[in-house]
Amino acid sequence: MKVFVTGLGVVSALGVGVNANFKALQKSITGIGLNTLLKGLTEPTYVGELDLSNQDMKRMLGFSKNDGIPRTALLGMLAAKEALGNTILNGERSGFISGTTVGGMDLTEDYFKEAFDNEDHKKVLSIKTHDLGTVTNFIANFCGNPNYVNTISTACSSSANSILLGARMIRAGLLDKVLVGGADALSRFTIHGFRSLMIYDNQPCKPFDAARNGLNLGEGAGYILLENDTSISQTKNNIYAELSGWNNANDAFHQTGTSPNGDGALKAMKGALNAASLNPTDIDYINAHGTATKNNDSSELNALAILFKKQQIAFSSTKSYTGHTLGASGGIEAVFSILSLKNKCVFPILNWLNLMEQKFKQPVTTYQVNVKINNVMSNSFGFGGNSTSLIFSKV
Amino acid sequence: MDLKEELKQHLIEQLNLEEVDAADIENDAALFGDGLGLDSIDALELIVLLDTHYNIKINNPEQGKEIFQSVNSMAEFISQNRD
């Protein structure tokens, strides 16, 4: 049973909506800059921040300014609304699967900060929205009344895995339509966390560059609507692409580092190709994970070199536009991959100057149109060795 | 207390080495790889240790490779760089 993509929704540092994001990608305009809305950092930090406050987003979504809604949920609702369009997400065979790592942490960490300086018992309500499931429920209830509502949290591959799970549910005949992807807001917790690992660049990140020095975090949400033929005959939605292949594998090398040859990445990519009945030569463009950390980019490039050998494969990382959006990255990058497919274009990497040590072919550095693109691969690799590869194909 | 003995206590505490006694750690034994078996996360914790207890800040994790070879090399670095 084929799985089709019939809706796209995205929010990131590039703006709200597919059009705003696409325009920025076409024009090589980055969304990364010094933090403005996120407060309380000890030094100015390069982040991919959406320039809308929580109050702004609540207003846009029709909530009261006093409603205690975590930023991750707000980002998620904006993107989910766009992806659904006129489709109503209800019925026993409908679902919503969201990937996230941050959940309600923005409200929780504000509470922790105040709890240590000044305990205020009324504010304790803000920790009720901490857990990931609650944030997913917010978005699900906003979208309608889907039957299957679930959250996947596997670090940076969270929303890619949500997409994978949704596809499996459709293929197994358990669901007919499912909104999948994920959301993550910026938080001091994650910024401090990546700084403590000493993989946060004090400058705008440089994925796949020899002089790369770490990642910049970003925030956002990306959702795609998956449907089978039965559902499409009712919704009459247009088809953007087919989700033709998917795979999840584990690197099993280290808690946070990847194996030198990206074993998990390689297994996931091969698995996705297998699932799609495609060969490496059938892939026209790869939206790589490319976080700009020394370790990830090196392992990932080695894995690409092993799989694609001498093939002239176009690849880039869009994290130089959005920052690393953690749990949302798989969803946001799925949308970008489909834009590439639909518009026959490839997006350039930003801030790239020098080939890495491996001397594998260089990433795409200028925006290209009229490119023959039949199949796009989108990769997401997270802590805990979690490696996921998705393939979107032209219909 | 002797700097090296103090350092071993800090090591055990910072790295959560509950099963290890200070007496078990030889001054010149390799801390990483085959010696004590520490890894890259421990290297980051040792950077925190240098900051917390000796006010020495290391900004590049790559510097750690030489400094953290053994208790001896750590003690020498601390003596030369502490406030």
Place this chain on the structure above:
Amino acid sequence: MNNYMYSSSAISTIGNSTEANLLQLLIPIEKNKALIEPAYKEFINPMLLRRMGKATKMSVVCALKCLKKVDVTNLNAIIVGTGLGAIADTEKFLTIASQQGEKILPPTSFIQSGHNTIAGQIALLLKNDSYNMTHVQQGLSFEYALKDAVLSVQEGAQLALVGAVDEYTPLLQNFAERLKLEESVKNQLLEGAAFFTLGGSPKKAIAKIKAVSISSFKSVRDTLIKELSKFDLRLEDLSLGFVGYNLAKATIKELPFKTINYTNYTGRFFSSSAVGLHLATHFLQHAETDPQYLAVINIASKNKLGLIIVERV
């Protein structure tokens, strides 16, 4: 396709008793909150153990015990459910980060705080490169993980390891007080873990998973009737029901089978239904009356319940 269970292991207030009369040995949670824990050092190398929070330690030991009974080389899927993840490490890093200002922060509790650290550590220990997933959906995390495991087996996985875990911390208890949660919830908060191995072959199976479902409910009885009918079962086919309450309670009207409120003995935590399944499976193996079908009914919230039907083999 059939889903067979080959082994099960739990860490809770109830030990892995081989007593046939396990149910008579249950002590109400208000009188006993002590977990029966293994000597973790005997299972995990100290250099690895020092990097594991409570949830990870409990899960790894349960996983290792489960896998002793099967051929681990066949393991194709590692799936974990958790409602709050590694909450103790989250609290620790939050506290460090809020207090430390400009200092360089220690990374260990941040690394350990990720929700998928549990499944990741299990894979790392076993050097297992297969499908690895973490479901985080409050009181239904285990049911979603179990549904995923069942799907994996259907897709061809020879062996799936699935389980769930949640931690208890004094801060959680503190929040429960401040949020003025119901007395029964506040008094029963605890922690625990349970893991199982599943596959499609009936060889050496200890039980069968007949059904896993998650549904909205107004009346528990009506929802049970509806869900059971999807599996060609009726209420009368069930011998015993293990009922657990999470954040909510529900009045369950007139069921034609006896029920045991397992959260009264295991305590309440988001993953408690995993321990409920472990109890039910144990009972199935040892009961003299040879029950055919047992139900684990998880009242996850005031309008959602999880249902697992386990069958004798």
